[in-house]
Amino acid sequence: MSSAATRPAGPDDLWSVDEHLDDILATVRPLEPIELQLLDAQGCVLVESVTVPVSLPPFDNSSMDGYAVRVADVAGASEEFPAALEVVGDVAAGAADPVRVGPGQAARIMTGAPLPPGAEAxxxxxxxxxxxGEGPASGMRARSLAPEGAEGQVHVYRPVEARAHVRAEGGDVRAGELALEAGTVLGAPQIALLAAIGRGTVRVRPRPRVVVLSTGSELVQPGEELAPGQIYDSNSFALTAAARDAGAIAYRVGAVADDAETLRTTIEDQLIRADLMVTTGGVSVGAYDVVKEALSSVGDEDEAGSGVEFRRLAMQPGKPQGFGTIGPDHTPLLALPGNPVSSYVSFELFVRPAIRALMGLTTLHRPRTRATLKADAALRSPRGRRQFLRGRYADGEVTPVGGAGSHLIAALAKADALIIVPEDTESVEPGGEVEVVLLG
Known part of the structure; x- marks a missing residue:
């Protein structure tokens, strides 16, 4: 089981938010590194620093379509007195043996093509x-009328300085320099850099696979007809989306009825593709025994150290929580409450850090800041509970959105911050300072 097994706990014992989080993070370990193809590594965390094997760009090349010339040959060139140069050939992108440019000569050159020997700009x-021979030409007109490989003369109407319109070898990065540090999350620009320096594979920690399922016989899938007493399952959608936002590969299972055997079978079936499992619903008084019974017998129930412990936390919303490991591989499982706001707040506080720990990241939490409370009335909070209220943050101020109810999904959809009211604070007056978690 998790490290919580050593902590004394009675039926009325309350865990603090920090104790519960510490227990989760002490149990979750980063996934083992693997070698992946570049596109498969998108979103993963690099486990080793990458140095540049070859300079980028690897050779001097043209940044424009035009003519490679010697600077002295076009000095003083103007519309009235153009420089007339002999065109000795073409230099295309990918050319391995470009022509040499001598005095009074020019080579037609394409963007990205290597600067030919003798040319300076x-x-x-x-x-x-x-x-x-018809005056200054537009790029499109010149390229369409001057056949590739045609020789003869070109008239240049403006001078250039040395190295003008030339991308220098190593101008981006030089061989031996650090390209990417270990711990970097690989997005599109980082993958582009790896490809540009010739890396086909990279060693990373894989994105964790997170399986999300909700419990409740009253839940119906969106798109189906509601019968009396039923509601649509929103939690599995919200948590799957949140897991993906945190960097995971998330699988949504959907709603499972309040039946211990069905829940146990479903979880066992999903363990094969899970680095982390998240359930929502069935952890409060009433359905507690069904979920507890199911989770206590998942996988190899004789495996030492496995098991899920259900707790009460000194927080609002999100008081009932469950955490532990299940199955022969000791897969971490977080059991969240079923009320939508409770579920989402619990995800942000506990599941998101667990996902990022699995990824091997060091920054696990959403950013926090201090803000001035902008409200019409004081915020009330029960003593001894850390309260998390929805809010909108802008320009150093935060405005509460909706009430304290844990079922208010519409208010949650409008919020971009969580307002924290500490355990020892029962009231925060308008204009007071509060700490906020930034969700954007």
Whole structure:
């Protein structure tokens, strides 16, 4: 079981938010690193620093379509007195053996093509007649009328400085430099860099696989007809989306009826694809025994150290919680309350940090800040409970959204912050300072 087994607990014992979180993080361990293809590594955390094996770009190349020239040959060039240069050939992107540019010569060059020997700069095609002898040409007109490989003369109407319109070898990064540090989350720009320096695979911690299921015989899938006493299952959608936002690969199972055997079978079936399991509902008084019975017999129930403990936390909303490990692989499981707001707040406080710990990240929590309470009345909070209220944050102020009810989904959808009222505070007056968790 988790480290909580060593903590004395009675039927009326209350865990603090921090104690529960500490127990979770002491149990969850980062996933083992694996080697992945670049696109499969998107969203994963790099476990080793990557150095640059070859400079980027690996050679001097043109940043424009135009003509590679020697600076002295176009010095003083103007519309009235253009420089006339002999075109000795073409240099295309990917050219392995470009022509040499000598005095009085130019080479037609394409964007990305290597700067040919002897050339010192690139004149954009718009500053020339495109080899047509008809005055300055537009890039499109020059490229469409001057056949590739055509030789002859080109007239240049403006001078250039040395290295003009040339991307220098190693101008981005040089061989031996650090490309990416260990601990970097691989997004599109990082994957682009890895590809650009020739890495086809990378060693990362994989994105954790999180299985989300909700419990409750009253739950109906969205799109179906509601019968009397039924409600739509929103929790499994909310938590699956939240798990993906946290960086996980999340699988939504949906609603499972309040039946211990059905719940046990469903969880056992899902263990094969889970690095972390999250259930919602069935942890409060009433349905407590059904979920407890199901979770106590999941997988190899004789496996030493496995089991889920149900607790009461000194927080509002989200007082009933469950945590432990299940099955032969000791897969972590967090059992969250079923009220939508309680479930979501519990996810932000406990599940999100667990997911990020599995990823091997060091920044586990949402950012927090201090804000001035903007409200028409004081916020009330029960003593001894850490309360989390929905709010909207802007410019150093936070405004409460909705009431304290744990079923108010519409208010949750409008919130971008959680207002924290500490355990020893029973009232916060308008204009007072509060701590907020930023959800955006």
């Amino acid at each position: 690139v004149v954009p095609v718009e500053w020339t007649d495109g080899g047509l």
